[in-house]
Amino acid sequence: MTEMFDVTIIGGGPAGLYSAFYSGLRGMKTKLIESQRKLGGKVLLYPEKMIWDVGGQPPVPGHTFVKQLVDQALTFEPTVCLDTKVEYVEKTADKHFLITTNHGEIHETKSIILAVGGGIIHPKRLDCPGAEKFEGETLHYTVPSLKLFYQKTVVVSGGGNGAIDWAVELLDIAKHVIVVYRQGDFPAHEAQVELLRKRNATILLNSTIETLIPHNHRNKIKQVVVKNVVSEETNAIDTDHLIVSHGFDREDSLQFASSIQLRKKDEYFYEASPTCSTSEPGIFAAGDIINYDGKVYLLVGAFQDAINAVNSAKQYIDPLAEKIAMVSSHNEKFREKNKQLLETELKL
Numbered sequence: 107m108t109e110m111f112d113v114t115i116i117g118g119g120p121a122g123l124y125s126a127f128y129s130g131l132r133g134m135k136t137k138l139i140e141s142q143r144k145l146g147g148k149v150l151l152y153p154e155k156m157i158w159d160v161g162g163q164p165p166v167p168g169h170t171f172v173k174q175l176v177d178q179a180l181t182f183e184p185t186v187c188l189d190t191k192v193e194y195v196e197k198t199a200d201k202h203f204l205i206t207t208n209h210g211e212i213h214e215t216k217s218i219i220l221a222v223g224g225g226i227i228h229p230k231r232l233d234c235p236g237a238e239k240f241e242g243e244t245l246h247y248t249v250p251s252l253k254l255f256y257q258k259t260v261v262v263s264g265g266g267n268g269a270i271d272w273a274v275e276l277l278d279i280a281k282h283v284i285v286v287y288r289q290g291d292f293p294a295h296e297a298q299v300e301l302l303r304k305r306n307a308t309i310l311l312n313s314t315i316e317t318l319i320p321h322n323h324r325n326k327i328k329q330v331v332v333k334n335v336v337s338e339e340t341n342a343i344d345t346d347h348l349i350v351s352h353g354f355d356r357e358d359s360l361q362f363a364s365s366i367q368l369r370k371k372d373e374y375f376y377e378a379s380p381t382c383s384t385s386e387p388g389i390f391a392a393g394d395i396i397n398y399d400g401k402v403y404l405l406v407g408a409f410q411d412a413i414n415a416v417n418s419a420k421q422y423i424d425p426l427a428e429k430i431a432m433v434s435s436h437n438e439k440f441r442e443k444n445k446q447l448l449e450t451e452l453k454l
């Protein structure tokens with residue numbers, strides 16, 4: 107038999123990471139399984155974007171935020187399995203769960219927190235012949251470092267929040283920002299679109315990228331050929347970099363045994379209560395994968411869900427456990443750390 111855990115968290119994004127911290131705080135033996143090689147979930151897609159909207163947290167770039175989240179998640183030393191995709195979940199006669207991964211391993215657990223976000227996601231590739239040879243060099247699906255674009259001409263393809271946020275961020279860094287979008291207007295936040303229009307960005311609506319023209323013998327883009335879908339005119343634009351933000355393809359390979367009755371709101375979201383219980387006793391959920399009235403699809407929403415999911419899981423495995431949300435001062439682990447921090451503070 108494999109080692110039994112109190113809770114196994116599937117997904118190592120913000121919801122899963124904070125669940126791992128909080129379940130440690132509640133004294134639960136915790137395992138976290140993540141399909142990617144790195145923890146951080148979707149925040150890994152925006153390492154250089156500044157995050158402003160987490161209460162009490164000064165603005166930090168995504169990569170710093172991920173580091174802080176991971177450090178916090180490891181506080182109570184959960185077992186972490188990286189590069190491991192959960193494929194199948196079944197329930198045993200004694201109401202425990204068996205989780206099968208792509209490596210064929212079986213993990214045993216008393217409860218589960220689903221924190222799989224939008225599933226395993228991959229940025230949608232540019233539909234343009236030969237585009238893959240420019241990837242990583244001058245064609246980007248995430249922005250690894252803003253420095254790369256300093257004083258460069260950058261074309262951003264896409265019109266949603268991801269594309270427009272990048273374009274706005276680049277206004278102070280790049281020499282020139284050109285946004286190409288296939289529809290007649292942007293669906294992104296109005297205030298951001300307004301900023302783009304007020305500053306010197308070039309906006310090409312009803313337009314798509316048809317071809318990428320390389321520098322001689324090099325895997326660098328020299329020009330993008332843009333076609334206006336209304337007039338059918340084409341135009342070659344000199345560029346140093348191309349950022350493509352066309353959304354994500356989603357891989358949802360997680361299957362449940364037919365005896366597990368997990369209700370979905372639609373093909374995407376699992377139905378959950380505000381205390382993050384799903385329709386299947388013993389399975390709880392947190393973050394972008396669930397839907398209930400008032401659900402907030404932001405980092406803070408994922409954190410609140412994580413607390414509720416952990417508290418519900420704790421109640422499931424120990425009905426006599428405290429119902430109220432615990433605060434960090436209720437844990438021994440912090441006593442020594444608090445002492446050290448206080449001593450440092452008093453010396454100042």
Ligand SMILES: Cc1cc2nc3c(=O)[nH]c(=O)nc-3n(C[C@H](O)[C@H](O)[C@H](O)COP(=O)(O)OP(=O)(O)OC[C@H]3O[C@@H](n4cnc5c(N)ncnc54)[C@H](O)[C@@H]3O)c2cc1C
Nearest residue numbers: 117119120121141147148191192222223225393394404405
């Ligand atoms: C471009 C962009 C910018 C954003 N900016 C902000 C912002 O400024 N402020 C803000 O509050 N929010 C922002 N968000 C939203 C925020 O990132 C999400 O709400 C948050 O990441 C949701 O966390 P999650 O843990 O639910 O899901 P995710 O972050 O999607 O993490 C889910 C994890 O589960 C893993 N997984 C999935 N299926 C399996 C499986 N079968 N087995 C194992 N692992 C699996 C995935 O690999 C992934 O790591 C932004 C989102 C995007 C896309």
